[in-house]
Amino acid sequence: xxxxxxxxxxxxxxxxxxxxxxxxxxxxxxxxxxxxxxxxxxxxxxxxxxxxxxxxxxxxxxxxxxxxxxxxxxxxxxxxxxxxxxxxxxxxxxxxxxxxxxxxxxxxxxxxxxxxxxxxxxxxxxxxxxxxxxxxxxxxxxxxxxxxxxxxxxxxxxxxxxxxxxxxxxxxxxxxxxxxxxxxxxxxxxxxxxxxxxxxxxxxxxxxxxxxxxxxxxxxxxxxxxxxxxxxxxxxxxxxxxxxxxxxxxxxxxxxxxxxxxxxxxxxxxxxxxxxxxxxxxxxxxxxxxxxxxxxxxxxxxxxxxxxxxxxxxxxxxxxxxxxxxxxxxxxxxxxxxxxxxxxxxxxxxxxxxxxxxxxxxxxxxxxxxxxxxxxxxxxxxxxxxxxxxxxxxxxxxxxxxxxxxxxxxxxxxxxxxxxxxxxxxxxxxxxxxxxxxxxxxxxxxxxxxxxxxxxxxxxxxxxxxxxxxxxxxxxxxx
Numbered sequence: 225x226x227x228x229x230x231x232x233x234x235x236x237x238x239x240x241x242x243x244x245x246x247x248x249x250x251x252x253x254x255x256x257x258x259x260x261x262x263x264x265x266x267x268x269x270x271x272x273x274x275x276x277x278x279x280x281x282x283x284x285x286x287x288x289x290x291x292x293x294x295x296x297x298x299x300x301x302x303x304x305x306x307x308x309x310x311x312x313x314x315x316x317x318x319x320x321x322x323x324x325x326x327x328x329x330x331x332x333x334x335x336x337x338x339x340x341x342x343x344x345x346x347x348x349x350x351x352x353x354x355x356x357x358x359x360x361x362x363x364x365x366x367x368x369x370x371x372x373x374x375x376x377x378x379x380x381x382x383x384x385x386x387x388x389x390x391x392x393x394x395x396x397x398x399x400x401x402x403x404x405x406x407x408x409x410x411x412x413x414x415x416x417x418x419x420x421x422x423x424x425x426x427x428x429x430x431x432x433x434x435x436x437x438x439x440x441x442x443x444x445x446x447x448x449x450x451x452x453x454x455x456x457x458x459x460x461x462x463x464x465x466x467x468x469x470x471x472x473x474x475x476x477x478x479x480x481x482x483x484x485x486x487x488x489x490x491x492x493x494x495x496x497x498x499x500x501x502x503x504x505x506x507x508x509x510x511x512x513x514x515x516x517x518x519x520x521x522x523x524x525x526x527x528x529x530x531x532x533x534x535x536x537x538x539x540x541x542x543x544x545x546x547x548x549x550x551x552x553x554x555x556x557x558x559x560x561x562x563x564x565x566x567x568x569x570x571x572x573x574x575x576x577x578x579x580x581x582x583x584x585x586x587x588x589x590x591x592x593x594x595x596x597x598x599x600x601x602x603x604x605x606x607x608x609x610x611x612x613x614x615x616x617x618x619x620x621x622x623x624x625x626x627x628x629x630x631x632x633x634x635x636x637x638x639x640x641x642x643x644x645x646x647x648x649x650x651x652x653x654x655x656x657x658x659x660x661x662x663x664x665x666x667x668x669x670x671x672x673x674x675x676x677x678x679x680x681x682x683x684x685x686x687x688x689x690x691x692x693x694x695x696x697x698x699x700x701x702x703x
Contacts, residue, residue, distance in 0.1 A: 256273075256346050256347060256348045257270065257271070257272040257273075257278070257346075257347040257348075258270065258271040258272075258344060258345070258346050258347070259344070259345040259347065260338070260342060260343075260344055260345075261290075261306065261342065261343055261345060262341055262342050262343075263306065263307075263310060263341040263342070263343075264289060265289045265290040265291065265299070265302055265303055265306060266287065266288065266289045266290075267285050267286050267287065267288060267289075267290075268286075268287075268342070269286075270282065270285075270286070279293070279294075279322055279324060280293060290302045290303070298320070298322075301318070301320065305318045305333070305335050306335060306343050308335075309335040309336065309337050309343050310337050310340075310341070310343065313337055314337075315334055315335065315336045316334070316335045317332065317333070317334055317335075318332070318333045318335065319331070319332050319333075319350070320333070328351075329349060329351045330349070330350050330351045330354045331347050331348065331349055331350060331351075332347070332348050332350045333345050333346070333347045333348075334346045334347075334348075368391070368392055368393065371391060371392075371393035372393055372396075374476070375393070375397065375476055375477040376393065376474050376475070376476045377390065377391050377392075377393040377394030377395075377396070377397045377398075377474065377475045377476075378390075378391040378393070378394065378473075378474050379391065379394050379407070379472075379473055379474070379475065380470065380471065380472050380473075381408075381409070381470065381471040382469075382470055383432075383468050383469055383470060383471065384469055384470075388407040388408045388409070389407065390402075390407040394407075394475060397452070397454070397475055397477055398412070398415060398444070398475075399446055409428075413425075415444045415445065415446065416442055416443070416444060416445075417442065417443035417444065417445045417451070418445075419443075420442040420443050423440070423442060424440060424442050424456075427440045431458065431460055432460060432468050435460050435462050435466060435468060436460070437457065437458065437459045437460070438456075438457065438458055439455070439456070439457040440455070440456050440457070441453060441454070441455050441456075441478065441482075442454060442456070451479075452477055452479050453477070453478050453479045453482045454475050454476065454477060454478065455475070455476045455478045456473060456474070456475045456476075457473055457474055458471045458472060458473025458474075459471070459472055459473065480655065484652070484655050484656065484659050487652050487655075487656065488656065488659070510542050510545045510546045510549060511542075511546060513538075513542045514539060514542045514543065514546065517535050517538050517539045517542065518539070520535055521535050521536075521539070563598070564598040564601060564602060564625065565584075565586045565625060567598070567602050568584040568586070568602070568605060568623050568625055569584045571584070571602070571605060571606060571609060571623065572584040572609075572621075572623055575609050575610075575613055575621065579619065580613060580618065580619060580620075580621065581619065581620045581621070582609065582613075582620075582621040582622075582623070583621075583622060583623070584622075584623040584624075584625065585622060585623065585624045585625070586625045586626070587624070587625070587626040594686075596663070596664060597632060597664045597684060597686075600660040600661070600663055600664050601625075601632065601634050601660075601664070601682060601684075603656075603660055604634065604636075604657045604660050604661065604668070604680070604682050605623055605634060605636055607653055607656060607657050608636040608657065608678075608680040609621055609623065609636060611653055611678075612636070612638035612640050612678065615640075615643075616638055616640025616641050616642065616643070616677075616678060617640055617641055618638035618639055618640035618677075619639060619640075620638065620639045621636070621637070621638045622635075622636070622637045622638075623635075623636055624636075624637070627686055628686070629686060630685070630686055631683055631684065631685055631686055632666075632683065632684050632685075632686050633681070633682075633683050634681070634682045634683075635679065635680070635681045635682075636678075636679070636680040637677070637678070637679050637680075638677055638678050639677045640677055640678060641674065641675060642672045642673050642674045642675055642676045642677055642678055643672050643674060643678070644672075644673075644674060654670065657680070657682070661682050661684065664684045664685075665684055665685055666682055666683055666684025666685070667682070667683055667684070668680070668681070668682050669681045669682075
């Protein structure tokens with residue numbers, strides 16, 4: 225029969241073995257590396273699920289100090305964190321980097337006191353997580369910058385929890401302080417122009433009722449009296465039953481775009497009025513003269529009199545004047561009627577005056593063969609040349625045109641007084657040229673310094689030439 229002490233001893237041993245197995249299972253299941261070290265930085269023991277995360281083999285570092293294995297900087301940092309953990313009696317977190325097998329790796333060490341002169345360091349490889357966080361940070365930074373450039377802010381509204389999120393650009397567009405302003409529909413509606421609030425509310429209500437996206441242009445008015453025109457659009461996220469759960473949308477400042485479109489419309493109206501006056505004062509009077517001469521000639525013929533030579537010559541003169549005036553007005557309405565090269569030549573001759581030399585230089589073997597591109601390029605050249613004469617007081621202007629079947633390049637260079645690009649960036653003339661370049665999928669670059677002349681360069685794809693080659697190829701195939 226066993227003594228009670230033997231039974232108790234066996235029970236304790238079984239419990240110890242069970243506890244040891246549980247601890248071993250916990251260690252094996254732990255993906256982290258665990259090191260036991262003394263105050264002097266000596267490695268006493270370790271656990272690692274694999275050897276890939278170890279800088280050295282176990283027999284190379286066990287029993288040795290960190291100073292024997294790593295450089296002075298890393299060793300000093302290790303001692304500092306060990307001393308801090310032992311001094312405070314609390315866990316310390318330390319992030320560091322090491323190069324393993326030629327690859328930089330990032331680690332996080334949680335250093336915990338395990339006695340007066342020992343610590344446990346639980347080390348985790350955080351390389352993947354850190355790189356993922358860095359990638360997210362980079363994407364967020366790029367998105368933020370893109371929103372700033374495009375003047376587009378993002379927002380979300382949780383219709384169930386009534387939580388609202390605004391991007392940094394949204395706060396900037398609304399001229400609100402992120403720290404003090406409360407994001408939400410009420411805050412936004414306070415900025416909407418009183419005359420537009422009913423429209424904004426109706427658009428939102430209809431979208432929530434139908435679950436369809438909405439798009440709206442409306443004005444904002446700020447405390448200082450300035451106004452903006454914003455384009456707001458959003459999509460509604462619904463549950464399986466069709467109940468709206470969330471709104472996800474954007475706001476974009478389109479003030480400059482709307483102002484430019486209004487100015488273009490206004491310029492078009494002024495141009496039509498000018499052409500109307502030209503027709504009335506020029507061609508109209510010439511035709512009136514022809515009508516009177518024909519009437520006088522008709523009366524003489526009715527009386528059996530011979531037609532006088534002076535009336536016939538006057539009729540010839542008036543008809544020639546009418547034809548010239550018709551061509552001039554036609555050119556104003558469609559400057560590229562004879563091709564862009566001919567239009568640029570005519571434009572150069574128009575501005576070539578005493579004191580101002582203006583000439584067109586063509587490096588193209590053919591024209592663009594695309595009405596839209598030619599018209600926009602001509603208007604850009606017209607605007608740049610007019611500015612060089614009126615504002616820059618240029619003595620020499622050159623219009624350079626090139627088309628190589630792939631791209632079109634128009635360059636206007638003058639030796640005028642130049643201007644500050646920062647001061648002119650909001651000018652309607654420059655905005656108009658940029659808008660026209662955008663309309664033909666092109667780019668506009670302007671170089672100018674006060675006193676140093678100006679260079680305007682517009683480049684765009686030659687889609688008309690590509691289409692023309694396709695037509696010629698089909699014609700050849702038919703033949």
